[in-house]
Amino acid sequence: MTRPPTTEVLQVAYRTMRTIRSFEEALVALVTQGRLGGFLHTYVGQEAIAAAVCAHLGEHDHVASTHRGHGHCIAKGVDVRGMMAELFGRRTGTCGGRGGSMHIADLGKGMLGANGIVGAGIPLATGAALTAKLKRTGGVAVAFFGDGASNQGAFHESLNMAANWSLPAVYVCENNGWGEFTPTAFVVPVKDIAERARAYAMHALIADGMDFFDVYAQAGEAIARARGGAGPSLLECKTYRFLGHYVGDPLVYRAKHEADDWIRHRDPLRLFEARVTREGLLTESNLRAIDVDVAALVADAVARAQDAPFPDAGELLHGVFATSDAEGAR
Amino acid sequence: MTRPPTTEVLQVAYRTMRTIRSFEEALVALVTQGRLGGFLHTYVGQEAIAAAVCAHLGEHDHVASTHRGHGHCIAKGVDVRGMMAELFGRRTGTCGGRGGSMHIADLGKGMLGANGIVGAGIPLATGAALTAKLKRTGGVAVAFFGDGASNQGAFHESLNMAANWSLPAVYVCENNGWGEFTPTAFVVPVKDIAERARAYAMHALIADGMDFFDVYAQAGEAIARARGGAGPSLLECKTYRFLGHYVGDPLVYRAKHEADDWIRHRDPLRLFEARVTREGLLTESNLRAIDVDVAALVADAVARAQDAPFPDAGELLHGVFATSDAEGAR
Amino acid sequence: MSAASLPAGEPRAIPTAFAIAEALRIAMASDPDVILMGEDVAGGGLRPEGTEEIGGIMSVTRGLVGQFPDRVLDTPISEMGILGAAVGAAVTGLRPVIELMFIDFLGTCLDPLLNQASKFRYMFGGKARVPLTVRTVTGAGLQAAAQHSQSLYWMTAGIPGLKTVIPSNAADAKGLLLAAIRCDDPVVFCEPKGILFVASDVPEGDYEVPIGRAKVVRRGSDVSLVGMGATVGMALAAAADLERDGVSAEVLDLRSLAPLDEDAILETLGRTGRLVVVDEATPRCSIASDVAALCVDRGFDLLNAPVRRVTAAMCPVPFTRVLEEAYMPSPARIVEAARALL
């Protein structure tokens, strides 16, 4: 049983969720103004999952993410200014402007990267868990991925390996009801993706992905199991993607009322706020202070990013290889 | 419920099993004598499965096979003389000598090919089932594969697709306890591979793969479901590979008594013979007559194969493309 | 049934994406065995009122599911399963057209192309037919970054038994796609980002552009610029630039990467004696290298100068605009390479 979150955990979690929300609201605005390019996928609506899972992780734990990676990066402690600069393609970006939204990584923070290949993060986290086990680091590795990714062969192969080797890994499936423009029910014949754990005799859990407290509890259990040597788990979080698949998505394929219902009644930030204030865990003024902080941080990130220099075209071939003698070599 | 096999079915089945056994015993001898090369994987011990499953199939049904494909080919009606000539690399071989053991295919007989890539036959059968469904041929497609192949991503993706589309497919996993030189239990964390069907809400069955009658009954049910539009099944058959992984395998990795127990007590041909004679379904003389026939057939196949011509080196580039103008084109 | 002889109608300027859609519609209408499969190509079947399918990430298949409800199939995100099933369907009587969203995803589904589709006919003794088409988006230029911007057609072109084509304009896209779908061999049909939303004249009706034939798209006498897909436009722009300096450049559009039209390459080399090949892909093991190697082999006596390859840089595709531009071939780089040969 996971202990209930402390006040500090709640403060950090709210800050994380609010930062994700504000960061991405800023992105949508910037794209609309034509100031940002590339393929951007927002995490709005799913914030509670990254915040609650990462609340149990330290810097020596690893996370592998997806194309929808901003939330996981922020929750894992990647610097928001660096992220914004990255999206602007600047030299000061997390990846020096070379990666972009789908490739933000910060290995020093245990963030193995967003990933443009659906399902590809799952084996990466499995490998990080293998390192933790063999080197006895005490670390845990978490793979975040979507419902759609659970249809990839890499999912199957990885969970099987993790179960065989009893790795300290947690597989967090964020089931948001859609894979791009196709409803999950159309391509996944089981009601719960958690059911798939049976194919590997793996521990499975289901959480309400809109409820920070539920995800916190379930993820806590899964991560404690992993850390304690009891092996991997599959944690399914039921959630919803509030915005389009990508920024610019015309959203013609989704009934408007479907999204409206979720947004109105199941917004994870509003649910969180209602509960913490109702239960006296945090005060309204605590929350508003964080909002102010976060707004300032995001504004500052944008301001700095757009003033930062671009990389130099002459550096095109830098960093292909670690062995510098081969740099740019064919 | 599958109706019990008729006398005719039993005769054909015994002939099939005996042909597989004799064909492969001949191969082992030929390799030992240095008369055959290439990578050969024998089906000895697993004959009841191919015979019983294919007893329910007609020429308009399709089968996809594995590296261990001789048994499936023979059971699906591929000409034994052509197969032997193929292994000898002759022009008269099923594939003109170009394919070899791991690539015997006969599309006219509904045999989509042995396959050198573990797991690769599973999507092929899925596609054949899709054709059957869309073209309303009434056909069924069967994928044979090993326990080891159930760890491949292609297995997961294919079963998921088949379940989603309710395809007329049957996935027959021949669990022989080993994948090459590694015990199944070491790489598959579930006791029954049939359990994996749950990940797709798919119908699952388990049969004793050494017992023709049991496989016949279970496969009959699965195939009838598929043909009747009730969707795919996963049928696990528990079996054992009597010989090495490949012809020439030193077998140092397997305890001798393990194989001996199976061979002594669970030989599918002997179990079949005991039951049909005990129950008066076939007579001893029926069986011996078939043995004589089969021995003659195999001997003739070998004799013809070794006298048949090799292809001409000048034909190296023939048959790369169906559009002949591009033959040999770069 | 070849439609090459049918009268093709009047041309209209439409974007390549629309020309592709037209080809799909014609192919499906003229052959009931043609099916489409891919992620979001139908978009979830029966839709709630007021919604529409998006028709694949580039909206190319939009509207097709309405016209051919049983033959446009949404798939799970299971590229290996999809391509493998497509091969199985192709050898059993269907003529599948697969949408592989980006060619970068080849990493998840190479086996059905590498070891199955391309080898069946040969390996089975010349007896199988594998009428499979894989449509896939290629190329950089949209800041789609390292995993959504590659030009991996060299990987498919290098596989014996597989054909790979790449149009440079909307009319060829339509005709090549019709030819690909009707071909009894597996064909990879590349849809370069750089031309997908560019409009050009496309004839109405049913016609095919033959696979395996390059086309001279501009006559010239001083230097040959050999391009493919989006680099043909770059080569034409470079040729226009060169013309201002009095240099006459011929432009050859390969159209088919495998089989390669070797004769057409040698013919243009014979006319000019100088050749620059322009390839959106990275330089190693590339179509560009094959063209150069052909010139120094069968074309040796025709050569008056080195053969230069203008390609992408030998690094992953960078995200930021300034690096992505430096990474890609460009008219300026072509001009520079050509000038150095004169």
Next chain:
Amino acid sequence: MSAASLPAGEPRAIPTAFAIAEALRIAMASDPDVILMGEDVAGGGLRPEGTEEIGGIMSVTRGLVGQFPDRVLDTPISEMGILGAAVGAAVTGLRPVIELMFIDFLGTCLDPLLNQASKFRYMFGGKARVPLTVRTVTGAGLQAAAQHSQSLYWMTAGIPGLKTVIPSNAADAKGLLLAAIRCDDPVVFCEPKGILFVASDVPEGDYEVPIGRAKVVRRGSDVSLVGMGATVGMALAAAADLERDGVSAEVLDLRSLAPLDEDAILETLGRTGRLVVVDEATPRCSIASDVAALCVDRGFDLLNAPVRRVTAAMCPVPFTRVLEEAYMPSPARIVEAARALL
């Protein structure tokens, strides 16, 4: 820690497979982060009495699990999972060495190499290290047929950010593998069937052969024969043949396919003016094409004759011996190609 400076012991003639095993043993003994993963590399852990592990299909890893029980890991038949996990392990502190049984299986596990291992460092702004080695068997000649005989190293060599090496003899195999394992970049290490069980002199002890450096293995002045892996032996046999006719052939062993040692190629071309490149792979998008293209680009002024490519045929690998022989390069075909240049 580079071991290049350690004194290497006396050479003994051992098969390449043993030299590879020796390199693995040394690498594991000298660095606790080195792990081995692959199918049957350990063979099922605790064994019943009287049984032994087979140590991978080529028995290369036999005995290693006894010495390093926690670091030799049997995997399921899950190449995508294995390679993907290896990338994850490599960026988090291990130095994995993967056995991909045959390079033909690349079709099931390309993505971790194509889109992950090779791109991480660049895409993450030059900040990741991916010390991953993939050992894999390549080549034809054992009648292993179309799906177990390919020389697909062109596919990995063409990927930016990935290194690909291929030894031609046992001593290089040992030194190149040690260098590959200790390299902080991902390296594909090819083990050609044609040399795996051929014995040659191998020094004892710990030494590295640097990645990216070709080696002249025979001096000559009339024609250069450029080989790699098993074709080096063929080139040497051809050179011996040519010598009987008074033709002096130089033989260059590429050893590293990516990066390619361009200078070494141009140097040998400079010495002879004539070049034949011999590649076990199919001709399209090949290392052979790259070498030819280099010659006609930077080496144009050195060329006295066409550059010929002796490669496998552009078809799947046939099973029957007579066709497999016709398919593969051979000393006779090299001699013929070289003679035609003189």
